[in-house]
Amino acid sequence: MRKYCAWLGLLTVGAAVLLAGCWDRRELNDLAIAVGMGLDRQGGQTQVTVQIVNPGEVASKKDGGGYSPPVTTLKVAESTTIEALRKLTVVAPRKVYMSHLRILVIGEGLARQGILKVMDGISRNHELRSDFYIVVAKGTTAGQVMKILTPIDKIPANKMFSTLEMSDKLWAATVSMQLDKFISDLSNPTKDTVLTGIVITGNGKSGQSKKNMSRISPYVNLAYSGVALFKEDKLVDWLNEEEAKGYNYIMGNVNNSAGHIACPGGGTAALDITRSESKVKGKVARGQPSIHIDLFVEQNIGEVRCEVDLMKEANIQALEEIAEEKLTQMMKAAIRKAKKNKADIFGFGEKIEDADPKSWRKLKKDWDDYFSRLDVSIQVNAKFRRMGTTSNSLLDREE
Missing domain, CATH: 3.30.300.210 (Nutrient germinant receptor protein C, domain 3)
Structure with missing residues (x-):
């Protein structure tokens, strides 16, 4: 009897452990995977633009894929970053999932006004890992950068991530800054920081069409240019x-x-x-x-x-x-x-x-x-x- 009770106890504990591991599970069909995010200032609010993967288009083996682009961008504006991310549910049929973020783009206008407050919300978000890169949209907004479709890599955020990583290794005129290091620099009272700049080359509107991905020479591309120099949390100048x-x-x-x-x-x-x-x-x-x-x-x-x-x-x-x-x-x-x-x-x-x-x-x-x-x-x-x-x-x- 004691042996039977012991086995019953072990089975009960094991079942509890297994069930506890699934309490916060999320079905893939219920999520919208965000790979890129842009932050801009719109009046007194923060505008958040997210780049979401269209899985069916990315996985398509047909030449040119289907009728939809490989990614979709959604944007909303709110007083705080976390409110904006939650407000995305008014335009997105799924919860935006941020754990696969590859690139965070900060608009130059916002960077010149100061980014400490918006970065506080980013650093506290438990869904975000710290292995994505942070860059500044030079001479444009982060929202515009998020809309550009790029050749070679179907997912623009992946293209931006890989390009910066490769340029950092082989050219040395860029800086691959991740969240932990950036937050550490911003919180250091005696040290200032830098971020790589990204520019839109060509006619920006043409870059929002799938035709931009099917040309030998794209109408529009994204390129890294210059390094943003920050004083405290504000962009004050550019390094050539x-x-x-x-x-x-x-x-x-x-x-x-x-x-x-x-x-x-x-x-x-x-x-x-x-x-x-x-x-x-x-x-x-x-x-x-x-x-x-x-x-x-x-x-x-x-x-x-x-x-x-x-x-x-x-x-x-x-x-x-x-x-x-x-x-x-x-x-x-x-x-x-x-x-x-x-x-x-x-x-x-x-x-x-x-x-x-x-x-x-x-x-x-x-x-x-x-x-x-x-x-x-x-x-x-x-x-x-x-x-x-x-x-x-x-x-x-x-x-």
Whole structure:
């Protein structure tokens, strides 16, 4: 009898565990999967635009799919983000499910007014994971970006996610910022942050049609351009491509990239950067803070459009010095733009605090002013590792 009761007890507990695991289940047919979201300011309200997947169109193997586009966009405006997401039920027959979000686009207008309040609602949403990227719609609204249908990848949000990830790895003029890091920067009183900008190229209205996906050369496309510089929670300026690369070199974010330098005798040589390592150190002397940056870069010769003998060590050394100077100027340009806006996007204040906590307690209340006139020294060591599959330029063979 005792054995029977024990088995009965185990079965009861097991059934309770299994049933408890299903209490909050959600049927797929009851959900609208959101992969992209845009935030804009509309009057005194927040406008939320969501990009929802049409599963039947995405899975279709027929050329061109059916009559519907692969995604649908829905938008509403409310006083708060969570209200807007719930209000979507007046236009969506299913509950909008946010756990598969790939990209969050913030309109430039909203970014310039301040995004702290809307990001509070995003960070508290228990459905959202933190592995999506955040970008700024440059010169347009997030709602317009959400409407563009893109070639290659049927789902525009996936295209934006993958493009940013690839550009970040291979070009180094963008910044792939995810939610946790962005919230950490916004809540840090001494460090400011950046976000990559996204632009609409071509005629925006043509990008809302399926015809845009079926052309060899699309009417409209989405491209990343510039990096938004934030002071506290407001967008105040843009870093151009060279400044953005300078920022990434300082932050140690560059694994691969490419660029070019001028050859000593005229012409250019293209460089393939394969590795970089940055060390930033702070110092306080006689009450004045300073920063020293050490950058080490490994690179290969990618293309030669000048007459230079790469078999001579002196020529290689000359090219390395030119590369070092160009990298130095790129980093200085990024620092100048940040100083102009008194926005410490590099976290130099944190380096000063690490080096001299006692002095930092005196400096931090006026850090904006100290940062704007901060002495920053840069030392670059650029080394060539490979010359490519040919030793000298093909221009020499023409002779």
